[in-house]
Amino acid sequence: MPVRKVVTRRSNHFRGYHPSRKNGIPIAWESQLEASFLRLLELSPGVLTYEVQPSLEVLPVGSVETKYIPDVCVSFIDGTTGWFEVKPSMRLLNHKVTLKLQAVTDHFERSERVFHIATEKLILATPMADNLLTLMYHRRGEDVTETYEEHLNLKFERFSPETIADLIAILGPQEAWRLLGLGYIGIDLRNPISESALIFLSGGHRHENFFS
Known part of the structure; x- marks a missing residue:
């Protein structure tokens, strides 16, 4: 407190x-x-x-x-x-x-x-600050349950998404952006967000180690 x-x-x-x-x-x-x-x-x-x-x-x-x-x-x-x-x-x-x-x-x-x-x-370093605003806008909805995580893993094993565009094609834009907002799917926050941006299926978002 x-x-x-x-x-x-x-x-x-x-x-x-x-x-x-x-x-x-x-x-x-x-x-x-x-x-x-x-x-x-x-x-x-x-x-x-x-x-x-x-x-x-x-x-x-x-x-x-x-x-x-x-x-x-x-x-x-x-x-x-x-x-x-x-x-x-x-x-x-x-x-x-x-x-x-x-x-x-x-x-x-x-x-x-x-x-x-x-x-x-x-x-306020760009584009990271802009990326954080975008992701916070989509940080909503329920957390990923264990059952839903198993469902997602099966889809990812089948389609192997590598970019945001791939993720949208598999899950649709709303769910793809929700998972990005939750940090369940990660991106490199140091690079501009675009549909060609690479994604990380585990480990959350990436940035420099500011806190060492």
Whole structure:
């Protein structure tokens, strides 16, 4: 549960809720950049769950004791955990901001936790950001059941689809895009989505290992 309320009526910023199948509940965001980052987490196969505003940290910044709340805590499939600050790169040019974030980095290192700063250079990189929006639009409907998975495997063994066009020809556009949105069928998020795009029948979507 977040340690502070993210979405409030008095806020003058863009804030809202992000639908999350991984968490089973809508997840609050307090900037457009953070909303885009949550889309990346939602569709990254290595991410198990994630939580916003996850903890209250108390740390020294210079000679002053300061409170700090990370933007997101991510639990990965491999059992590791990462804490993230989502920040526009321009803000990192501010001396006070960089001083505080260095203190935060040192604080997490002392407690043997991994801390990352995610900027728009990662989060809004194209065409990945556009691909995430497209896939989130189709991320709906029921999860793939064991019985339906067996049915799909039989079809894939028979027709061996290699591209989105092949998948559409076998399942129809609505079901093909639903499976892509669910991440049951994967694509390389770093490449533009087109009907000629290669698909992965297992392992979900592909992208660089941003979280190492």
